[in-house]
Amino acid sequence: MTCSDSSLHQVVFLDAGTLPSGLPFAPAQRALIDYRAHDTTAPSEVAERVADACIVIVNKVKLGEAEMAAAPSLRRICVSAAGTDNIDLQAAAARQISVFNVPDYGSEAVAEHAIATLFALRRQLLSYAAAARDGRWSQSPAFCWHGPEIRNLSGSLLGVVGRGRIGQATARMAQALGMRVVFAQRDGRVPAADEWPLEALLAQADAVSLHLPLTPQTRGLMNAERLARMKPDAVLINTGRGAVVDAQALADALRGGRLAGAAIDVLDVEPPPPGHPLLATDVPGLLLTPHVAWASREAQARLASRLVDLVVDGLAALTPPTP
Structure with a gap:
């Protein structure tokens, strides 16, 4: 199952400015995704930015029922934090959207x-x-x-x-x-x-x-x-x-x-x-x-590495096996 009509899976980080170290995608991993990193995203901008995304990464941006409804291809939410209080978990479950956080990085x-x-x-x-x-x-x-x-x-x-x-x-x-x-x-x-x-x-x-x-x-x-x-x-x-x-x-x-x-x-x-x-x-x-x-260099590196793993694992789950 793919998450959009594009040959590349769209991955969107809505508040990438909260993680100054960035995400260390390997070249082979970047070749598989259309990665869009926004330093900040206002509530009014969320729907447009997630419209074609199959994986969304957030730190503090809120994702509720309305935002998820605007993203029909969304299959995975990765929270770049230890908590998930900014995510409507019930709405995600109802839409079969998996939600992952990173509880132990820092x-x-x-x-x-x-x-x-x-x-x-x-x-x-x-x-x-x-x-x-x-x-x-x-x-x-x-x-x-x-x-x-x-x-x-x-x-x-x-x-x-x-x-x-x-x-x-x-x-x-x-x-x-x-x-x-x-x-x-x-x-x-x-x-x-x-x-x-x-x-x-x-x-x-x-x-x-x-x-x-x-x-x-x-x-x-x-x-x-x-x-x-x-x-x-x-x-x-x-x-x-x-x-x-x-x-x-x-x-x-x-x-x-x-x-x-x-x-x-x-x-x-x-x-x-x-x-x-x-x-x-x-x-x-x-x-x-x-x-x-939370923001030591070592903790940021662990968080970034774990987010990359979550994205890659999500892509593997979304990509149909080769016959």
């Missing part, structure tokens, strides 16, 4: 980012780097400059909320640094020995790291009430999904000194509008990065 990269930001927060690296350059160190009467309190990671308690690949990778790295680690209990399962109820974890952890998918149950999980349960000298890290954290509540907690710091790599709206609560310049203790925890 587990170590994201875990390293979580630990790196934890170091930065606990050791006040940004504050001390600023003091070294703005004259405060030069004016110090001693050999060093004393500012915000520095805390060790070793011996502290890390609470990990989300026990998937990334949460477990983060826990392994933290334990290697001498941290004690507990996980939040998972609904519907008998708790393991190292799992605590979420409320107890929040109340006792020195740092909390979120590694959750976005679901109706996790949206707004870290609201004002739960943030208030954390110790005032604790820090929060989120490399999961932005909407898991109530951004305004977090900004208020940091301004009010009810939380020592937060490292946030994901926001509820991306890219964020100028007036987003966590873009304000008066939020103390906030280390904000633009959704780059």
Whole structure:
């Protein structure tokens, strides 16, 4: 079965600009496809761009019933990310369109980012780097400059909320640094020995790291009430999904000194509008990065390679065997 009248199978990457490394198709593979890579695609442009595609690659572009209906030849969707929340899976199943994501390409990269930001927060690296350059160190009467309190990671308690690949990778790295680690209990399962109820974890952890998918149950999980349960000298890290954290509540907690710091790599709206609560310049203790925890060179290469494999496998399934 072919997916179009053309001799070449059309493969479309709707937001290829999200993967700067590009897709490493071999020359023989490129000879089999009409590959069209668009840096970005607005919702109004999706239908036209997928009209003749048999394989569509997306990162964050939404594909729902209407978009799939505009693509009668579509047989496979490849999501260049760990999640599939931008795809209407029911609509895909009804149209016999297979959906594949890449869940394991960046587990170590994201875990390293979580630990790196934890170091930065606990050791006040940004504050001390600023003091070294703005004259405060030069004016110090001693050999060093004393500012915000520095805390060790070793011996502290890390609470990990989300026990998937990334949460477990983060826990392994933290334990290697001498941290004690507990996980939040998972609904519907008998708790393991190292799992605590979420409320107890929040109340006792020195740092909390979120590694959750976005679901109706996790949206707004870290609201004002739960943030208030954390110790005032604790820090929060989120490399999961932005909407898991109530951004305004977090900004208020940091301004009010009810939380020592937060490292946030994901926001509820991306890219964020100028007036987003966590873009304000008066939020103390906030280390904000633009959704780059996943983006190490090694992780990008694994993701690109896996996407090529998914496309090639999809083409094999679509091409009739030679008699």
